[in-house]
Amino acid sequence: MPEIDAEAEVNARHSEKMKKIKAARDRMMEGKTEEKGLVIVHTGKGKGKSSSGFGMILRCIAHQMPCAVVQFIKGNWVTGEAQMIQGRFAGECRFFISGEGFTWETQDRERDIAAARNGWEIAKAQILDPEVQFVLLDEINIALRNDYLDIDEVVDFLLHEKPRMTHVCLTGRNARPELIEAADLVTEMTLIKHPFRDGVKAQKGVEF
Amino acid sequence: MPEIDAEAEVNARHSEKMKKIKAARDRMMEGKTEEKGLVIVHTGKGKGKSSSGFGMILRCIAHQMPCAVVQFIKGNWVTGEAQMIQGRFAGECRFFISGEGFTWETQDRERDIAAARNGWEIAKAQILDPEVQFVLLDEINIALRNDYLDIDEVVDFLLHEKPRMTHVCLTGRNARPELIEAADLVTEMTLIKHPFRDGVKAQKGVEF
Numbered sequence: 350m351p352e353i354d355a356e357a358e359v360n361a362r363h364s365e366k367m368k369k370i371k372a373a374r375d376r377m378m379e380g381k382t383e384e385k386g387l388v389i390v391h392t393g394k395g396k397g398k399s400s401s402g403f404g405m406i407l408r409c410i411a412h413q414m415p416c417a418v419v420q421f422i423k424g425n426w427v428t429g430e431a432q433m434i435q436g437r438f439a440g441e442c443r444f445f446i447s448g449e450g451f452t453w454e455t456q457d458r459e460r461d462i463a464a465a466r467n468g469w470e471i472a473k474a475q476i477l478d479p480e481v482q483f484v485l486l487d488e489i490n491i492a493l494r495n496d497y498l499d500i501d502e503v504v505d506f507l508l509h510e511k512p513r514m515t516h517v518c519l520t521g522r523n524a525r526p527e528l529i530e531a532a533d534l535v536t537e538m539t540l541i542k543h544p545f546r547d548g549v550k551a552q553k554g555v556e557f
Numbered sequence: 558m559p560e561i562d563a564e565a566e567v568n569a570r571h572s573e574k575m576k577k578i579k580a581a582r583d584r585m586m587e588g589k590t591e592e593k594g595l596v597i598v599h600t601g602k603g604k605g606k607s608s609s610g611f612g613m614i615l616r617c618i619a620h621q622m623p624c625a626v627v628q629f630i631k632g633n634w635v636t637g638e639a640q641m642i643q644g645r646f647a648g649e650c651r652f653f654i655s656g657e658g659f660t661w662e663t664q665d666r667e668r669d670i671a672a673a674r675n676g677w678e679i680a681k682a683q684i685l686d687p688e689v690q691f692v693l694l695d696e697i698n699i700a701l702r703n704d705y706l707d708i709d710e711v712v713d714f715l716l717h718e719k720p721r722m723t724h725v726c727l728t729g730r731n732a733r734p735e736l737i738e739a740a741d742l743v744t745e746m747t748l749i750k751h752p753f754r755d756g757v758k759a760q761k762g763v764e765f
Contacts, residue, residue, distance in 0.1 A: 363666040384760055387752055391605060395744035400612030401605035407615050408608075409762040411641030416762075433619030458571040483762050516763060534763075535750040536603035541743035544595060552592055554617040554624075554691050555724060555742075 386482075386515040387533040388507050392490060392524035395538030396556075402485045402518045406434070409483045410441045416483040417443040417475040421468045422491045422521070443481070445471045465497035476511055483516040490521025493528065504531045594690075594723040595741040596715050600698060600732035603746030604764075610693045610726045614642070618649045622690040625651040625683040629676045630696040630729070651689070653679045673705035684719050691724045698729025701736065712739045 389405075391398035409416040418434060434444045447468025468489070475484050492498045504527050511517060519528065529535050597613075599606035617624040626642065642652045655676025676697070683692050700706045712735050719725060727736065737743050 360666045367666075384758060387760070387763060389763070390749075393747070395746075396742060397599060397605055397609035397612075397744050397746065400610075400616075401608035402612070403615060404605070404608030404610070404612040405763060407611060407641065411645075412761050414762050433615065437619075458568045458575075516760075529749065532750060533752040534604060536605050537747040537749050538603075538605065539601070539745040539747050541598075541737065541745050542740060544741040550592060552595070552724075553620050554622050555595060555597070555613060 384514070385533075386511065386513055386517070388511070388531060389516065389518040390490075390524050390528055390532040390535045391518065391520040391538060392522060392529075392535070393537035393539050394522060395540040396543070397538045398520040398522075399487050401536075402487060402520050405483065405516075405518060406442060406485055410438055413441065414482040415441060415443075415480050416485070417445070417478075417481050418485045418487060419445045419447060419468050419472045419475065419489075420487045421447055421465060422488040443475065445475075447471060461492075461495070462497045465492035468492070469498050469503070473506060473510075476506075476515055476517060479512065481515065483518070486517065486519045488521040489519050490524045490528070492521075493525050494521075494523045500525045500527050504528060507531055592722070593741075594719065594721055594725070596719070596739060597724065597726040598698075598732050598736060598740045598743045599726065599728040599746060600730060600737075600743070601745035601747050602730060603748040604751070605746045606728040606730075607695050609744075610695055610728050613691065613724075613726060614650060614693055617691045618646055621649065623649060623651075623688050624691040624693070625653070625686075625689050626693045626695060627653045627655060627676050627680045627683065627697075628695045629655055629673060630699045651683065653683075655679060669700075669703070670705045673700035676700070677706050677711070681714060681718075684714075684723055684725060687720065689723065691726070694725065694727045696729045697727050698732045698736070700729075701733050702729075702731045708733045708735050712736060715739055 391401060403418075406416055406418060420431070431444060431446065434442050445468070447464050468486075469492075472484065472486050472489070475481050489498070489503075493500050493503060507517060508531055519532075524535075599609060611626075614624055614626060628639070639652060639654065642650050653676070655672050676694075677700075680692065680694050680697070683689050697706070697711075701708050701711060715725060716739055727740075732743075
């Protein structure tokens with residue numbers, strides 16, 4: 350029965366290939382022994398920058414690692430995350446809202462700067478708090494890009510004052526090159542297709 | 558006091574610019590009136606594909622939208638998400654694990670195919686269930702890329718049998734072009750920097 354033989358051969362070849370991949374992967378992982386708090390950046394025009402930050406926050410909650418969120422720019426959006434975290438996880442995750450919405454909503458640069466600076470003061474206190482193991486600075490990149498916060502000050506703090514084991518995740522479009530340079534883990538979310546282009550509005554569960 | 562004048566001018570110009578952006582954005586959003594269930598794809602080599610899927614699942618939980626997760630390939634990883642969702646949100650989010658780990662761990666193509674097919678049967682049932690509003694098919698792209706599942710069958714189901722208002726999010730590297738073509742919202746997570754390269758191992762809260 351030649352068909353069965355052919356199938357068996359495909360399976361055998363597959364098994365051989367996978368054994369090699371596994372061996373290579375095991376060797377690679379053996380060299381990875383260091384643990385340290387990471388500076389993580391999610392940038393780009395695609396969706397998922399904040400969502401994956403919140404995905405990590407929820408991993409922390411699952412592991413009972415105390416964590417904190419500071420929302421910088423989307424402050425007055427009553428998002429699902431804000432409602433949920435404030436309502437349900439108050440004991441595990443601290444949630445702070447700074448800023449009063451996207452800048453084109455406020456049209457007041459001084460108010461935006463004050464909100465961003467206020468957010469950064471909160472952020473520093475949370476990062477320095479030895480209890481807190483993971484801090485999400487949501488949309489801080491917009492405040493940095495608009496010079497509401499000083500990039501050198503932020504990078505210097507992350508490199509020299511952040512406790513060694515604390516993870517910090519910074520999200521938002523147009524991450525500054527200085528921040529990318531300083532970060533350990535950087536992902537760019539690239540927009541391939543977006544339904545807004547076809548007249549579909551922002552929807553519950555997906556965008557907020 | 559010329560410095561104050563200069564500062565006032567910057568602020569006035571900023572306000573003018575932001576008013577224009579707000580007007581343009583308001584016009585754009587007026588055209589966005591349609592609501593429909595989206596086919597969402599997260600692909601690419603960067604981090605955040607699964608995390609942002611779980612971020613959306615948790616938005617759904619926050620909004621009390623019933624949802625479901627089917628994990629395809631990472632089956633035997635006891636992830637934070639699995640523990641948390643199974644433990645804490647059992648009433649709101651159904652959680653299914655199919656597959657027995659990444660393929661290089663099993664080295665058994667037939668078992669992988671059986672696991673993938675089993676996951677797809679569960680996935681279809683969850684998508685067709687009128688109660689469920691959002692379904693995350695985590696790492697299904699790996700099963701599709703390895704031909705453990707038939708891409709035409711999956712795309713045909715998403716386009717013609719998925720209830721109109723149900724969102725489905727499919728994650729994993731190397732999304733098939735047919736799936737990208739069929740999807741409404743596609744994000745590619747692009748790896749810019751990864752700490753594994755510097756010998757840092759996968760860490761609680763970040764990777765699992």
